[in-house]
Amino acid sequence: MVSNSRRYLDAASATPLHPVARQALLAALEDGWADPGRLYGAGRRAGLLLDAARESTAECLGARPDEVSFTANGTQALHAAALGTLAAGRGTPFVHTAVEHSALLHVAEAYDGPTVSVGVDTLGRVDVEAFVAAARNCAAAAVQAANHEVGTTQPVDAIASELPGVPLIVDATQTLGHADLPGGWSVLAGDAHTWGGPSGVGVLAIRTGTRWRSPYPADDREAGRIPGTPNVAAIVAAAASLRAACVAQATEAARLSALIDRVRRTVATTVPDVEVLGDPVGRLPHIVTFSCLYVDGEALLTALDKRGFAVSSGSSCTSSTLQPSHVLVAMGALTSGNVRVSLHHATTEAEVDDFLSVLPGVVAEVRDELGAAGL
Amino acid sequence: MTLDCRGRRCPLPILDLARHIGDVAVGETITVEADDPAARPDIAAWCRMRGHENVGESRAADGTPTYIVRRLH
Numbered sequence: 001m002v003s004n005s006r007r008y009l010d011a012a013s014a015t016p017l018h019p020v021a022r023q024a025l026l027a028a029l030e031d032g033w034a035d036p037g038r039l040y041g042a043g044r045r046a047g048l049l050l051d052a053a054r055e056s057t058a059e060c061l062g063a064r065p066d067e068v069s070f071t072a073n074g075t076q077a078l079h080a081a082a083l084g085t086l087a088a089g090r091g092t093p094f095v096h097t098a099v100e101h102s103a104l105l106h107v108a109e110a111y112d113g114p115t116v117s118v119g120v121d122t123l124g125r126v127d128v129e130a131f132v133a134a135a136r137n138c139a140a141a142a143v144q145a146a147n148h149e150v151g152t153t154q155p156v157d158a159i160a161s162e163l164p165g166v167p168l169i170v171d172a173t174q175t176l177g178h179a180d181l182p183g184g185w186s187v188l189a190g191d192a193h194t195w196g197g198p199s200g201v202g203v204l205a206i207r208t209g210t211r212w213r214s215p216y217p218a219d220d221r222e223a224g225r226i227p228g229t230p231n232v233a234a235i236v237a238a239a240a241s242l243r244a245a246c247v248a249q250a251t252e253a254a255r256l257s258a259l260i261d262r263v264r265r266t267v268a269t270t271v272p273d274v275e276v277l278g279d280p281v282g283r284l285p286h287i288v289t290f291s292c293l294y295v296d297g298e299a300l301l302t303a304l305d306k307r308g309f310a311v312s313s314g315s316s317c318t319s320s321t322l323q324p325s326h327v328l329v330a331m332g333a334l335t336s337g338n339v340r341v342s343l344h345h346a347t348t349e350a351e352v353d354d355f356l357s358v359l360p361g362v363v364a365e366v367r368d369e370l371g372a373a374g375l
Numbered sequence: 376m377t378l379d380c381r382g383r384r385c386p387l388p389i390l391d392l393a394r395h396i397g398d399v400a401v402g403e404t405i406t407v408e409a410d411d412p413a414a415r416p417d418i419a420a421w422c423r424m425r426g427h428e429n430v431g432e433s434r435a436a437d438g439t440p441t442y443i444v445r446r447l448h
Binding site (some may be wrong): 045273295317323335370371372 | 412
């Protein structure tokens with residue numbers, strides 16, 4: 001394990017490079033630097049590497065290689081997924097859950113047609129019946145596979161089976177490489193840096209037969225879906241690490257899920273006035289979020305950083321816009337003193353235990369600074 | 376009783392509320408004027424966690440959101 005990933009518990013923002021990805025990246029930098037669209041030897045070698053990466057990625061997604069395109073990152077994949085589906089849609093609303101990633105919500109804001117945001121319960125889960133009722137006749141529907149802040153999984157399969165013919169956009173960003181993908185998606189988006197690949201690679205998969213039109217000016221790369229020369233070396237590394245993550249998925253999910261259970265249980269008993277959020281059972285194996293009453297989220301993150309722990313927060317004081325997380329707001333959860341812990345392939349049991357042993361003292365210290373003791 | 380929490384960032388409005396809830400009688404209400412966007416979810420969560428009633432929301436003359444909380448115990 002590389003030393004700078006020690007006590008790094010923010011895998012949902014970016015995961016340290018998987019050793020397999022590093023190895024693949026270095027090899028592909030040597031062999032895959034040329035333009036994969038060219039017909040000379042170096043170009044053909046890059047093209048072969050890209051083809052192999054696409055085949056391997058498609059297999060991990062349960063898709064056909066010609067359904068898979070690579071993008072510059074997960075945000076671009078999500079934008080392309082939604083924009084392209086809406087561009088080919090038939091004029092009726094864009095329906096999405098209230099807890100989609102902000103990249104998806106920003107597409108909805110920019111959409112010139114009507115949009116419907118379907119609320120979630122206190123666990124962060126959308127109601128199948130309510131969503132289906134709203135999305136019966138829509139241009140496109142978006143339901144994430146699982147939430148990026150609280151880990152709660154969404155009933156994508158049930159929604160898909162009730163909405164035949166409706167193009168269903170599924171953000172699988174935090175799910176790919178960590179848990180089984182839901183079925184029934186029409187368009188799917190992912191991001192390599194959440195499964196141990198490098199930053200700068202996203203995945204866009206479009207099921208054959210889905211109405212989707214590229215929202216970009218014409219370009220012949222990536223089957224005309226994503227413009228510009230792809231970053232072959234990074235894509236090769238992304239594909240290799242996705243394969244490694246999928247091969248190890250069952251054992252890693254069990255290992256990380258047990259650690260998350262420990263965090264959920266321990267935080268609830270050792271930190272006073274805390275709410276551990278999200279579904280304790282129907283969730284991703286590697287993400288947990290909790291909020292502490294009378295705690296400044298920014299002060300908490302800073303105090304944890306001083307002890308070497310990297311975590312993220314949905315509290316408003318930690319966001320550039322000073323808005324609390326729209327996910328926590330949609331769930332009706334406390335937004336102050338919010339911490340998201342997300343684990344990865346290199347996380348050890350000892351790191352999690354270290355975190356759990358310092359957390360109560362750090363929370364007490366931050367509360368004391370605010371004069372909140374005894375309230 | 377009205378608490379002026381304009382300009383006070385999360386979690387200060389709910390700290391102010393916690394400090395002053397004892398100043399009103401059980402069954403009476405306290406009004407929090409707060410422009411921080413986190414005040415809405417956090418006051419609702421505080422009421423749930425502390426067992427008080429989140430009566431509702433309105434606006435002050437200057438447009439600042441106001442939150443009304445009833446002391447229940």
